[in-house]
Amino acid sequence: MFVSSLCLLLSAFQVTLGVDFTYYVQEGQNPGTYVGDIAADTHLLDRISPQDRKLIRFSQIKHAIPTAAQLFRVSRSTGKLYTAQTLDAEAICIRSEECYKMVDVAVRKGESFITILEIKVMVKDVNDHQPLFPDKQVFIQFSEDDRKGAKRSIPNAVDQDAGVGNSQITYELKKNKEEPFTLSVAKNLDGTSKLSITLEDMLDREVKDSYVIQVVAKDRGTPPRQSVLDVHISVTDVNDNPPIFSQNVYNVSIKYEHDKALPITILSATDSDLNQNRKISFHFSSQTSSIARTLFELNVETGEIFLRKKIAFGQKLTYKLYVQATDRGSPPLSSTAMVIVNVINQQNTPPSIDVSFVSESTGNTASISEDIEVGSFIAYVKVTDNDVGQNGEVSCYLQHQKFQLQTLGTKKYKVIIKNPLDREVQDHHDITISCQDKGMPPLHSESKFSIKVLDVNDVRPQFTERTLKFSIYENQRSKFPVGYINATDPDLGLSGQLSYSLLDDKKHFLPFQISNDGLISTLVSLDHEFQSVYNFKVLVRDNGSPSFNNTVNVIVEVRDRNDNAPHFIFPSINPFTLEVIYYAHHTKNITVLKATDKDSRENSFLKYEMTSGNEKKMFFLNRYSGLLTFARELTQQDAGTYYFCLIVKDNGIPVLSATTNLTIVLTVSNKTYEMLNGGNGQGDEKVHMFLMIAIVLVSMTVSVPITAAMAICFVRCRNSRNANTNSCKKHISEQKHLMCTSHLDTSWAEVPGDRTTEFDTTIRSGSHQIKSRRGIYPGDQLDKSRKSTASGGSRTLKDKEVVYQVSAFLF
Structure with a gap:
């Protein structure tokens, strides 16, 4: 279905000549102004199935070496046309002529070429210029013996607008009722007006020798704009006859090889005035285009027109020159004649080849992706040969293993992909398009350009290991480096540029951050006692399109530092008093000291010491278990109060410790000693025991x-x-x-x-x-x-x- 529709569409465009569609846009609009919907207005998609329409792509043909800034842009997916910059009709077009620009749009289905649309965009002029006189005031003279109907020329106003209505000027004379003057307006061949002040009655210099009147120039724009010329009239004799050309229009034909030393034509004008008022000089008027001024030269005194430089083959064949003859009166009078120059082509010139790329390009190099499909359209070729007959008939060819040239019509071609591309095999191709006319002898031209094959993001970033382990001591400053995450990606450009991020479950705070080059650092100072191990994942993503990513498991161990001093659990208060009764041969253990340390491993291994109070060597403290015992047998003389200073130390570096004070009030009991040991030498122990129980x-x-x-x-x-x-x-x-x-x-x-x-x-x-x-x-x-x-x-x-x-x- 789509193939048949495509064939009908191509045949329709091949038989269509000239412009495919015309749009209108007003100058002065901001860049991005909507111009029109090419896809809808040209009914391009009417015969394409809905499921295939989304594959249609539009792109503006870009010249390999552009001569001016791009004025328009085309939406790739929708085919809508927008302005690319603020349009200025005066800068784009010649005044009083039709103002338009042509936009060539390539239409593709995926990478397959469909057609080239030639869109004509008419630029509507805005009335943004007011008519301007050369000067704000002018001085003219009338002789007091001048009769009714005498005229004096004054300069006309010029409006720089390009639109016909905006540049057309009407004139009005403002004066007092008793002043004997009127304004006469006549049209010149170049579209400008010839102004003159007409005398309506005889003048009397003795009564009044000067007048001031105003000429108002107003254009026909909406809203209209105007300017005012002050005309100062003095009563005396003046130059009242303008120069007259021998003919209003001169039609001249020249050849491309015309000798620059010979004049193209000689203009002739006469003036019936006398003396200085009849001397004439010739000048190009403001209506003569800048291109014509660069090609032709006018002799001011003689009126001879010469060829300034040789006309290049393929340039415009007809030129219009507007010449103004001005006398030397005061004020000067002038008249205008038009010279039409026709350039006759009698030589065989080689064809000119213009290559425009659909994809992004720099100079004569276009960039395409290595995964581009076979048959994809990459360049538009337009051949120009203005020769006559067989001298202007051209045939072109391209010989390359990967690329092919296909015809689109008379002197139009497209370059397509012939075989698949592989960047790893060859990332650069040089292409030569050769064209030859059928003249005798045939003339040949070549156009060379290059194709750069871009890499495709087809490899996922890789890690050397599935789990990476790092360790860091606690209490380091924030932003302290933990370690690097190193991933590799063999792709090029953005496809090989990697960015890293931490995957957080949002349930627990993860005190780490990762930089663009994969460096993991801390957000805050870490505490081993708060959390000793962190498990999380790091995501690496390349910047290709589409983007590929991968993850790696990261384990960060927070190593302990000896930053917590031990503290006593028993005794829990300081100082602490303990009363102890000693029973001989029976009491040995007193109590157990207990302390704790929040650190781990060797930093939490505790040792107990007795620093004072054991001068009699009566007590023994186990330094590892904290068990306090009697070191020997006691007597009644050992009873009393003992004051101890106890210390507990950890095994860290540096060593941290805690102290406490313990008071033992010791009582030695003799009674208990006798009761427990009285029957050792007398009678039977068992009899005494049974008797006691009874x-x-x-x-x-x-x-x-x-x-x-x-x-x-x-x-x-x-x-x-x-x-x-x-x-x-x-x-x-x-x-x-x-x-x-x-x-x-x-x-x-x-x-x-x-x-x-x-x-x-x-x-x-x-x-x-x-x-x-x-x-x-x-x-x-x-x-x-x-x-x-x-x-x-x-x-x-x-x-x-x-x-x-x-x-x-x-x-």
Whole structure:
């Protein structure tokens, strides 16, 4: 369906001659002004199926070496025509002539050529110039004996607008009613007006010898614009006869090889005035084009016209010269004649080849992509040969493995892709188009240009590894470099330029950034204790079209620095007082110091030291576990209060530490020593033990009611007394927390490999002794013991203490 429609469309354009469509646009519009829809107005898409219309592309034919700035641009996909710059009709066209510009538009389906449309854009002139006189005032003279109807010429106004209406000028005379003057207007051959002031009555110099009147020049634009000429009239004798040409139109024919030393023609004009008023000079008028002025030269005195330089073959064949003959009167009078010069071509000249590229080009080099399809249209070739007969008949050819020349009609061709291109095999091609006419002898011309094959983005960026690992110490400054992400892409240009970005899940803050060259750096200072490892992905993307990308896994390890000093968990307050009762041959362990450090690894490895208070060498502190024990057996003389300064240090660099003060109130019990060791040399240990158990059971059975009543009374009395001893509660609470966390017997190994030991401690509160059997727990076991004691409540603990005290009394 599309092929048949395309054939009909091509045949229709091949038989169509001249302009395909004409648009109108007003000068002075801003760049980007909409001109017209070429696709819709030329009905180009009427016979193309809807699914194929989206493949249609429009492009303006660009000359290899442009002679002027581009005035229009064509939308590639829609075919709509817009202005590319502000249009100025006066700069584009010659005044009073039809003002237009031709736009050649190439139409393709994908990379396949369809046709070339020749669009004619008419530029409508805007009335942006007012008529201007050469001077703001002019001086003329009338003789006092001049009769009615005498005339004096004055200069006409010129309007620079290009439009016919905007450049047409009407004149009006402003004067007083008693002034005997009128304005006469006559048309010259070049379209300008010939102005003169006509005398309506006889003048009397003795009554009035000068007058001032105004001539108003107004154009026919919308709105009209005008200017004023002040005419100063003095009464005297004046030059009143303009020069007269022998003929108004001169028609001259010359050959291309005309001798520059011989005049083309000689103009003749006469003036019936006398003396200076009859001397004539010749000049080109303002209506003569600048091109004609460069080709022809006019002798001011004789009126001879010469060829200034040789006319090049292929240039315009007809030129119009407007010559003005002016006398030397005051004011001067003038008349205008037109000279038509026809250039006759009698020689055989070689053809001229003009190559315009559809794609982007620089000079004589066009750039195309390596993935361009076979048959794609890349250049438009137009051949010019203005010779007559067989001298102007031309045939062209192109010999190349990758490119082919196809005819589009008389002296028009297109260059298409013949075979697939491969940039990796060859990225540059030199093309020569040869054209030859059929003259005798035949003349030959060549046009050479180059094709640069552009790379296509067909390779994805690659990483050397799937996962990249970096490490950085904590506490570095922000924007500290972490490491480089290195990816490679063998494509060229933008396709090989890579940009990097971090892929963030938006749920967690990622304290990193990555530069365009792949350098990962920190956004903020990192903290190992907050997060030690970061896992994220980096996306690399090339700048090709379409763009390809890839990702790599990145692991950043935040290495620890010793930036956190240890602190004591027990004792939790500083200073701290601990009351200890020593039982000979039974008590060894005292308590366990516990500290923590937020750092990791060697920075969190802690060592304990006792810096003062152990002058008697009574105590020993395990530097690794924090276990505080008695270093020897004690006597009554060792009892007393001991003040210790304890320090805990980490193993980092530099070493960080913390200190605390511990006071131990030591009591050495002799009674407990005798009770535990009194039967070592007398009687049978088993008999004593069974006897003791029996006594305890009987005593407990008899004394339970008495014990309960006494306990209640004792608790009430103690509660009343404790109200007056609030200052001691905190100290007692700390001791209960450390020493009396449970009434159950508990065993704990002092050090690995030692046997489990038990010891008794007595906590003194006022005049009461509360005895319990408990163990000392290292580390988290001590914490758990404290927690279980705290959950028991203060009243339960006091009730149990009373029970223990009464039981001891019964024993």
